[in-house]
Amino acid sequence: MKPLRVAVGLSLAVLATLALGALHMPAPPDLFLLVVADMARGGAAVPAMLVGLPAGLLQDGLFGPGRLLGLHAFSKILIGYLLATVGARTVVEKPLAVGGLLAGAVLVEAATLTFLIWVLKGDFLPPAPWPLAARALATGVLGGLLYAASRVPWKQRRAARRRVRLS
Amino acid sequence: MAAPTLAERRPEIFLAVLLSLCLVALSLQVRRPGGRTVGEGWLLTAVSPFVDLVTSVRSGVHEIGTWAMSRRALRFENRALTAEVARLRGELLRLRDAEEDKGRLLELFGAQPSPPPGTIPARLIAVDSSGPFHTALLDRGASDGLQLDGVVLATGGLLGRVIALGPRTARVQLLSDKTAAVGVLLTHAARAGRAAVAKGDGMGSVSIEYVPTIEPVEPDDALVSSGTDGVYPGGLPVGRVASVRRNKTLFWEIQVSAAADPHRESLVFVLPPVRKSDVTSGPSVADRH
Numbered sequence A: 001m002k003p004l005r006v007a008v009g010l011s012l013a014v015l016a017t018l019a020l021g022a023l024h025m026p027a028p029p030d031l032f033l034l035v036v037a038d039m040a041r042g043g044a045a046v047p048a049m050l051v052g053l054p055a056g057l058l059q060d061g062l063f064g065p066g067r068l069l070g071l072h073a074f075s076k077i078l079i080g081y082l083l084a085t086v087g088a089r090t091v092v093e094k095p096l097a098v099g100g101l102l103a104g105a106v107l108v109e110a111a112t113l114t115f116l117i118w119v120l121k122g123d124f125l126p127p128a129p130w131p132l133a134a135r136a137l138a139t140g141v142l143g144g145l146l147y148a149a150s151r152v153p154w155k156q157r158r159a160a161r162r163r164v165r166l167s
Numbered sequence B: 001m002a003a004p005t006l007a008e009r010r011p012e013i014f015l016a017v018l019l020s021l022c023l024v025a026l027s028l029q030v031r032r033p034g035g036r037t038v039g040e041g042w043l044l045t046a047v048s049p050f051v052d053l054v055t056s057v058r059s060g061v062h063e064i065g066t067w068a069m070s071r072r073a074l075r076f077e078n079r080a081l082t083a084e085v086a087r088l089r090g091e092l093l094r095l096r097d098a099e100e101d102k103g104r105l106l107e108l109f110g111a112q113p114s115p116p117p118g119t120i121p122a123r124l125i126a127v128d129s130s131g132p133f134h135t136a137l138l139d140r141g142a143s144d145g146l147q148l149d150g151v152v153l154a155t156g157g158l159l160g161r162v163i164a165l166g167p168r169t170a171r172v173q174l175l176s177d178k179t180a181a182v183g184v185l186l187t188h189a190a191r192a193g194r195a196a197v198a199k200g201d202g203m204g205s206v207s208i209e210y211v212p213t214i215e216p217v218e219p220d221d222a223l224v225s226s227g228t229d230g231v232y233p234g235g236l237p238v239g240r241v242a243s244v245r246r247n248k249t250l251f252w253e254i255q256v257s258a259a260a261d262p263h264r265e266s267l268v269f270v271l272p273p274v275r276k277s278d279v280t281s282g283p284s285v286a287d288r289h
Helices: A003-023 A031-040 A045-063 A071-089 A095-121 A129-152 A154-166 B008-029 B038-109
Strands: B119-129 B135-138 B150-151 B158-165 B168-175 B179-188 B191-200 B206-211 B224-227 B237-246 B252-258 B267-271
Touching: A003 A031, A003 A045, A031 A045, A031 A071, A031 A095, A031 A129, A045 A071, A045 B008, A071 A095, A095 A129, A129 B158, B008 B038, B038 B267, B119 B150, B119 B168, B135 B158, B179 B237, B206 B237
Parallel strands: none
Antiparallel strands: B119 B135, B119 B267, B135 B168, B150 B158, B150 B267, B158 B168, B179 B191, B179 B224, B191 B206, B206 B252, B224 B237, B237 B252
16 A cells, blocks of 8 residues: 555645646645655655655656756655654654654755755755745645644544434 | 664665665766766776776886886996996006106107117016015016116116016116115216215115215215226216215215115116226216217
């Protein structure tokens, strides 16, 4: 089920990112990061990194600057490892904490990308702070909401409603 | 707390591998201003020590080969130069000898040497003055035309006479020999010559005997052969008076400083022996020559 879940997640991320781009949203959330974070939630680092690789490659293929295929892959693999490590050593259950963790992951990824571009191209191009903060916030909020939604027992509620309707 | 095993480190290893792959992929895409990718740059930087090593080894082998070749060539050249130096050194010695001989000839015979007829040049190859009998050895002998009683003349003056002849050598009795004697004239600028006999003392000096104290004799008076002894021609320089001393007898004790030092001469001339008919008390043979 996991590969299917990853495939669906990545497909949705591509579609949503393209859609948000088409809408000219100034600071869209990092949807690929959400897929990676979802995989790292159980504390499994290797699957998280394995998801981070295609997620980053997709992001590079779609939006990568200067045809640098592998830039986001690098950062996503690193983020996947870090999130999995945090997930394995701490208990993060509150959506707010999850949102904060994801926002921090966005900042770490931005720093990683800046460092990589500086090393590879020799150009130090730090991201603009406000758009970065907005992106981190958007990703954190969306991630927190999705996490909260994922914790709702939808099946039990639906079964309870059906039982009420039948009775 | 036990250290984590390799299996427990699996995520970190996996992370390192994946990140390395990404870095390699990225470095192969980024081109630097020189047209070279970053990966190529890193690769060249990584292999440059090996390239330097190979280059160093190659140049070292080349230098060793060159050194061996040049050493061989230098050895041959050194041998040739050593032989050349030895040859030139010999040539230099010969030229110096010739120069000295030329100087002596000029000193003896003037600017245009014209030795007397029958004069034979010879080299003084050995001097023996250790005992009472003082002799010298010449490198010419009977086969070169030397005769017994030939008069041996050096640059400074009279040296002695030939007393023994070999085919290629001759022995000379020096004036300082204990048994040598030569008739001399004591001359002074203000006086006429006074005949006397100079004798060797066997100790390297020559003295004059039997000059009465009534005769005025002063140091630095010149002595020339008188030509009356039947052995030496007259007029040849013999020496100068070195010291004059009165002893208990009626005669002066006169020491002579010889004109020719056999230890400092290398080139001498041997004059033909004096003929009995030439023995006079008048004009000297040297004047005739």
